[in-house]
Every structure is written in structure tokens, then in C-alpha cells.
Amino acid sequence: MVKGVQGMSGEDNFIENVLRAFKSIAREVEKGSSEYDTRYRFVKYLVEGALGHEPKHIRLEKKKADLTIVDENDFAVIKIETKRPTESIEKPQYEEQAFKYEEETTRFIGLTNFSQFKLWEIKKTGSELRLNLDFSKILEERKPIENLSSEEKSQILFLNNLTKETLFDPSKYEKFDETYA
Structure with a gap:
């Protein structure tokens, strides 16, 4: 679960955890690392x-979205297409590929090379x-949370x-019960 840092707001704490995750990924991954390993x-x-x-x-998964996250009912709610760390995710065909895996229950589609994330x-x-952020640039600049732009903060908080x-x-089940009880 989310670890708290004294004196930080819940939002700042969440941003810190996300940035720490990308920092850990970057620290353990080398330029030539495979997509699977990353x-x-x-x-x-x-x-x-x-x-x-x-x-x-x-x-x-193979031959489907590389990463699928399901909810408690086993519905695919998040689909993320991943690319090698050296691959640009700006290619339109990658966006098309990511959206090919959308299901009726999908609420979010992601595309990442583990530095950039859309x-x-x-x-x-x-x-x-x-x-649509390049986490490697944010980490390179070593910005403290208070120096992130409001746009960067709001995008990270969207996670x-x-x-x-x-x-x-x-x-969501309470509404279901009210409707169907």
C-alpha cells in the first residue's frame, strides 16, 4: 500500500510514490533491456x-495487450501496451495497436516505453x-514535488x-443494490 511521508499531503505522497516507482524502474533497467524484463x-x-x-x-499476455489489469469481477479495466525502453511511443501505429485491445469493460488504455507514459x-x-509525460525527463531534472508544473502534478494525480x-x-455495489434490490 501507499507509504506515508511525514509532512506531505496525500496528493504529494501519491506523486512521490509514482516518481519513486519510475526511478526504481530506471535504476534497474539498462538501455538494452528487453521489453519483457522492463x-x-x-x-x-x-x-x-x-x-x-x-x-x-x-x-x-502475448498476442493481446501486454498488460491487463482486471477488477474484482475479472473484467479487464486497464490495458497497457508496452514497448522496449529504446522505442519511441510517439509512432501512431503504437497508439492504434494499444486501442485494438480495448474491451467493453476497458476504462483506461495505456502506452509506455517505461520512461514515457501515455x-x-x-x-x-x-x-x-x-x-502524457516523460518521467525520465522529470527524474533527470530532479525536481522536488513543489517545483513540478501544475500540469505535471495533475497528470500524475490522474493515476x-x-x-x-x-x-x-x-x-458501486450500493447503487446496484438500490437499483436492483
């Missing part, structure tokens, strides 16, 4: 560490790019929507 660290530090998901809800929120009206705590929200 994906393992992405899962360990970001998906499990910062976002709080358990291994039983994380699927590493994330779209899926809505009835289409998709909206909610995060809060991907936490297990948020996706496994029991209040």
Missing part, C-alpha cells in the same frame, strides 16, 4: 507498488488523453484513478 519492473514498482494491485489481478480514459463519447482502491470501489 515490463516486470513496471508491474512491480508502479502497478503493484504505487497503484496497489495484487498479482492475481494483473495479466501479462494514458487515455475511455468514455462513451470516445477517448481522452489524460496523461489515482487506476489504483486498486479506486477501481475496486464498493460504493
Whole structure:
């Protein structure tokens, strides 16, 4: 779960945990590392560490989205396409590839080379790019949280929507009970 740092707000603490996850990935990955090896660290530090998901809800797949996170009902809610650390994710075909794996239950589509991360929120009206950051640049600049731009902060905070705590929200069942009881 999220570890607290004294004197930090909950938001700053979350941002710190996300930045720490990307720092850990960068520290353990070399330029020539394989996509698979790096994906393992992405899962360990970001998906499990910062976002709080358990291994039983994380699927590493071939011939589908590289990484699928399911909710408590086994619905695929997050799909993330991963690329080698040396590969640019700015190529339009990679975005198309990521969206090919969308299912009816998918709420978020991601694309990453483990330095850059793009994330779209899926809505009835289409998709909206909610995060497009180069974490390697942020880490290189060694910016303290208070020096991050408001845009960088809000994009990182959007990842809060991907936490297990948020996706496994029991209040959605209360509405279900009121409607169907």
C-alpha cells in the first residue's frame, strides 16, 4: 500500500510514490533491456507498488495487450501496451495497436516505453488523453514535488484513478443494490 511521508499531503505522497516507482524502474533497467524484463519492473514498482494491485489481478499476455489489469469481477479495466525502453511511443501505429485491445469493460488504455507514459480514459463519447509525460525527463531534472508544473502534478494525480482502491470501489455495489434490490 501507499507509504506515508511525514509532512506531505496525500496528493504529494501519491506523486512521490509514482516518481519513486519510475526511478526504481530506471535504476534497474539498462538501455538494452528487453521489453519483457522492463515490463516486470513496471508491474512491480508502479502497478503493484504505487497503484496497489495484487498479482492475481494483473495479466501479462502475448498476442493481446501486454498488460491487463482486471477488477474484482475479472473484467479487464486497464490495458497497457508496452514497448522496449529504446522505442519511441510517439509512432501512431503504437497508439492504434494499444486501442485494438480495448474491451467493453476497458476504462483506461495505456502506452509506455517505461520512461514515457501515455494514458487515455475511455468514455462513451470516445477517448481522452489524460496523461502524457516523460518521467525520465522529470527524474533527470530532479525536481522536488513543489517545483513540478501544475500540469505535471495533475497528470500524475490522474493515476489515482487506476489504483486498486479506486477501481475496486464498493460504493458501486450500493447503487446496484438500490437499483436492483
